[in-house]
Amino acid sequence: MKKLIAGAAIALMGLAGAAMSEEYPERPIMMMVSYGAGGATDFQARIVTMTAGNEDALGMPIAIINKPGAGGRVGWNWFATQADADGYTLAAYNVPHFIAQSIKGGVQYSAESFEPIANWGADPAVFVVGADSPFNSMADVVAYAQGNPGKLTFSGAGLFVGHHIAALQIEKAAGVKMAYIPTKGGGAAAMKAVIAGEVMGGINNLSDAYRAQEAGNVRILGVADLQRSDFLPDVPTMQEQGLEVDNSSVNFRGVMVPKGTPQEVIDKLAATVPAMFANDRVSKKMAAGGSPMHIMTRDEVKEMWAAREQTLKELLAGL
Amino acid sequence: MDFIFYFGEVFSPLSFLLLLGGTIGGLILGATPGLSPTMAVALLIPFTFHLEAVQGLILLGAAYTSTVAGGAVSAILLKIPGAPANIATTLDGHKMAKQGQGAKALQLSFLASAVGGIFGVLLLIFLTPLLAQWALAFGPSHLFWLAILGVTVIGSLDSASVVKGLLSGCIGLWLATIGFDDIMGAQRFIFHPSLGGGINIIAALIGLFAIPQVLTMFAKGRRADGAEVIEVQKHSVLDATRELLRRPRALGIGTITGSIIGLIPGVGGQIAGLVAYDQTKKFSSEKEKFGHGHSEGVIAAESANNAMVGPSLVPLLTLSIPGSPTAAVLLGGLLIHGIFPGSDLFDNHPDVAWTFINSMLVGQVLMCLFGLYVAGLAARVAQVPQSVMAAIVLALSVFGAYSVQSSMGDVYVMACLGIGMYFLERFGFSAAPLVLGLILGPIAESNFIQGGMIADATVGKSAYFLTGGLNIFLIAVVVASIAYSAWMELRSRRYTTKEEAQA
Numbered sequence: 001m002k003k004l005i006a007g008a009a010i011a012l013m014g015l016a017g018a019a020m021s022e023e024y025p026e027r028p029i030m031m032m033v034s035y036g037a038g039g040a041t042d043f044q045a046r047i048v049t050m051t052a053g054n055e056d057a058l059g060m061p062i063a064i065i066n067k068p069g070a071g072g073r074v075g076w077n078w079f080a081t082q083a084d085a086d087g088y089t090l091a092a093y094n095v096p097h098f099i100a101q102s103i104k105g106g107v108q109y110s111a112e113s114f115e116p117i118a119n120w121g122a123d124p125a126v127f128v129v130g131a132d133s134p135f136n137s138m139a140d141v142v143a144y145a146q147g148n149p150g151k152l153t154f155s156g157a158g159l160f161v162g163h164h165i166a167a168l169q170i171e172k173a174a175g176v177k178m179a180y181i182p183t184k185g186g187g188a189a190a191m192k193a194v195i196a197g198e199v200m201g202g203i204n205n206l207s208d209a210y211r212a213q214e215a216g217n218v219r220i221l222g223v224a225d226l227q228r229s230d231f232l233p234d235v236p237t238m239q240e241q242g243l244e245v246d247n248s249s250v251n252f253r254g255v256m257v258p259k260g261t262p263q264e265v266i267d268k269l270a271a272t273v274p275a276m277f278a279n280d281r282v283s284k285k286m287a288a289g290g291s292p293m294h295i296m297t298r299d300e301v302k303e304m305w306a307a308r309e310q311t312l313k314e315l316l317a318g319l
Numbered sequence: 320m321d322f323i324f325y326f327g328e329v330f331s332p333l334s335f336l337l338l339l340g341g342t343i344g345g346l347i348l349g350a351t352p353g354l355s356p357t358m359a360v361a362l363l364i365p366f367t368f369h370l371e372a373v374q375g376l377i378l379l380g381a382a383y384t385s386t387v388a389g390g391a392v393s394a395i396l397l398k399i400p401g402a403p404a405n406i407a408t409t410l411d412g413h414k415m416a417k418q419g420q421g422a423k424a425l426q427l428s429f430l431a432s433a434v435g436g437i438f439g440v441l442l443l444i445f446l447t448p449l450l451a452q453w454a455l456a457f458g459p460s461h462l463f464w465l466a467i468l469g470v471t472v473i474g475s476l477d478s479a480s481v482v483k484g485l486l487s488g489c490i491g492l493w494l495a496t497i498g499f500d501d502i503m504g505a506q507r508f509i510f511h512p513s514l515g516g517g518i519n520i521i522a523a524l525i526g527l528f529a530i531p532q533v534l535t536m537f538a539k540g541r542r543a544d545g546a547e548v549i550e551v552q553k554h555s556v557l558d559a560t561r562e563l564l565r566r567p568r569a570l571g572i573g574t575i576t577g578s579i580i581g582l583i584p585g586v587g588g589q590i591a592g593l594v595a596y597d598q599t600k601k602f603s604s605e606k607e608k609f610g611h612g613h614s615e616g617v618i619a620a621e622s623a624n625n626a627m628v629g630p631s632l633v634p635l636l637t638l639s640i641p642g643s644p645t646a647a648v649l650l651g652g653l654l655i656h657g658i659f660p661g662s663d664l665f666d667n668h669p670d671v672a673w674t675f676i677n678s679m680l681v682g683q684v685l686m687c688l689f690g691l692y693v694a695g696l697a698a699r700v701a702q703v704p705q706s707v708m709a710a711i712v713l714a715l716s717v718f719g720a721y722s723v724q725s726s727m728g729d730v731y732v733m734a735c736l737g738i739g740m741y742f743l744e745r746f747g748f749s750a751a752p753l754v755l756g757l758i759l760g761p762i763a764e765s766n767f768i769q770g771g772m773i774a775d776a777t778v779g780k781s782a783y784f785l786t787g788g789l790n791i792f793l794i795a796v797v798v799a800s801i802a803y804s805a806w807m808e809l810r811s812r813r814y815t816t817k818e819e820a821q822a
Contacts, residue, residue: 037361038648065725069516070499077512106506153776159504179776184501184765185585192584192640196455211639215661288657
């Protein structure tokens with residue numbers, strides 16, 4: 001009987017929240033990924049959390065749960081409205097996706113619904129063309145678009161995702177009208193359209209485009225980021241080619257918790273998680289998979305979110 | 320002939336053990352409703368972190384192969400297709416089981432799976448470069464016509480009347496529009512947050528097929544207390560092999576249709592079985608037996624859905640484009656070891672590539688052997704009293720629907736669709752055409768809109784959709800399919816009127 005009471009007492013303490021910060025985390029943690037298993041976000045989330053169980057990290061493993069659907073909206077809706085704010089439920093965020101979606105409306109979250117913990121990766125959008133395309137630089141693309149307004153077809157993964165933002169920024173910077181073709185089925189379908197010659201060009205993730213270029217299927221004409229990528233030192237950025245495109249479309253991936261999570265838990269996570277991402281084994285696996293890493297602390301991410309919300313509001317206002 | 324050189328690797332002790340484990344585990348996972356091949360492979364990914372690249376892929380390849388075949392077990396015994404690939408198997412397979420031929424149906428399905436599967440993997444080994452070109456040949460306009468071809472099947476599929484078949488197809492098409500639309504950014508028919516992501520196809524499958532079964536079992540359970548659900552007659556494997564060899568047409572059409580359709584990125588796996596089933600029916604001399612427990616139906620469907628496994632990996636292995644959700648998960652399994660599919664894989668890691676492909680070949684054989692063993696055990700599974708069976712199926716259904724994306728919303732969707740289907744079945748509607756509508760709707764719609772956007776920017780809609788060799792060929796097949804169905808319908812009507820006149 002005594003054991004039972006003691007057990008109940010411990011269970012109650014666990015529920016109380018305040019008492020648990022001392023030894024948080026005391027059980028495995030769950031992390032929700034709002035894209036399907038096998039996608040880039042899921043794949044990277046599994047790698048960066050694989051050392052969570054180490055003593056110098058959280059000391060408890062992180063299990064990945066996938067809640068895919070509607071470009072991430074299903075998972076983030078669930079996270080904003082139903083997830084327990086106890087520190088045992090984390091989620092992966094994709095910026096600019098969720099911020100752009102919250103600006104366009106129809107979802108139950110905004111940047112204020114979540115508390116960022118740390119950022120692990122930054123996958124810039126790049127402009128790709130088929131291996132036998134006549135375009136050799138962004139200037140060629142812009143020149144064609146100027147001569148044939150609305151006729152240059154280029155693919156990307158859906159609406160209000162990084163690819164779409166990059167497309168809007170390129171059109172705005174060059175002052176041209178092109179035909180953006182959103183595909184269903186993510187970046188893979190958009191890439192297939194480029195390789196098969198269904199479209200004249202496309203926006204895609206740097207990591208996927210890098211692989212496709214290695215395989216000799218596409219050429220990468222420009223990177224929509226502020227500096228060149230380590231994976232592609234020879235490919236110039238959009239700005240180098242005279243197009244005023246900043247890093248608003250870069251797909252930042254990181255970890256967040258729901259608003260209302262105890263401050264001690266947030267502090268503990270914010271202190272440990274960036275170091276966990278910096279682990280040697282993690283960075284080796286990420287580099288092997290062609291996934292660019294970009295570790296940012298909680299304060300840096302907060303700033304990035306705020307800046308992104310500002311630019312996206314302006315960019316999407318006309319749509 | 321590179322692949323023969325790497326066969327030794329498959330039979331090294333650890334690799335073979337993993338192959339064995341993957342195959343048996345895959346069969347069990349595949350037979351569990353709701354655990355689709357994609358889910359099974361995704362569940363295994365974390366294990367491959369600790370393995371060598373080759374070994375990890377052997378595990379994943381074996382699991383992929385055997386989950387596809389394992390889905391036939393629940394499709395035949397419980398009428399719950401484990402994945403969209405197994406829908407066609409339920410049509411005749413479950414009827415056979417009801418007639419006491421469950422063991423025979425299972426044996427046939429595993430033998431046909433092995434034949435189809437081995438053919439598919441051999442295609443992957445010998446014709447990969449050629450097939451890669453074929454996979455790329457299908458643009459939005461072609462996929463649109465392919466989906467329309469699928470729609471022409473709807474009317475004649477598992478329904479007493481063409482009109483009812485078409486009506487349930489329309490319900491499926493409507494259900495498919497629910498959710499956020501990725502291409503136009505619109506929200507359609509979302510009255511509850513659970514529907515934001517649309518109707519999940521696996522949850523819908525479970526609801527539409529399993530729940531009406533459960534309700535029917537509960538409805539009459541009391542009266543026949545303790546009765547056996549299905550009687551299973553013993554059936555020897557030798558007889559099953561002989562039966563299979565007597566049906567070369569079903570086996571051939573199934574295998575070839577499955578291989579060709581499996582290649583097409585984004586479409587293949589889900590409709591290969593249904594298209595093969597329909598084609599076999601059209602070419603069969605015993606059309607009227609289909610849907611009443613005819614062995615050709617099981618053979619065609621199962622050989623097609625396993626023949627698709629090999630070719631479905633072609634776009635991934637050669638072009639680094641995952642053509643199906645399962646291929647996307649396998650891509651993750653490769654990347655985690657720093658291996659990029661594409662020329663890099665075959666040039667720099669031939670040991671990984673060929674061992675992986677070989678393991679699928681050996682996996683097909685192992686899958687067949689264990690499958691036949693399972694078929695022998697099926698008798699015991701089926702001798703459970705109806706009330707107990709109903710409870711088990713219900714529990715499995717809820718578990719299956721929930722596990723797809725760990726979402727209670729999917730369970731509600733499953734329950735609602737299932738209860739709706741129970742009443743629809745009372746009025747002679749059936750689930751298969753409804754599910755086909757649900758699968759084909761998004762394919763047809765998104766490719767039409769996408770093709771339309773490309774067409775508007777370039778040559779115009781009519782030129783884009785109606786010209787070009789492949790478009791015209793597909794349109795011709797669509798027209799032929801409709802004409803054939805209409806002719807059959809007219810003929811059977813004349814036949815019945817004559818009979819009535821005589822009577």
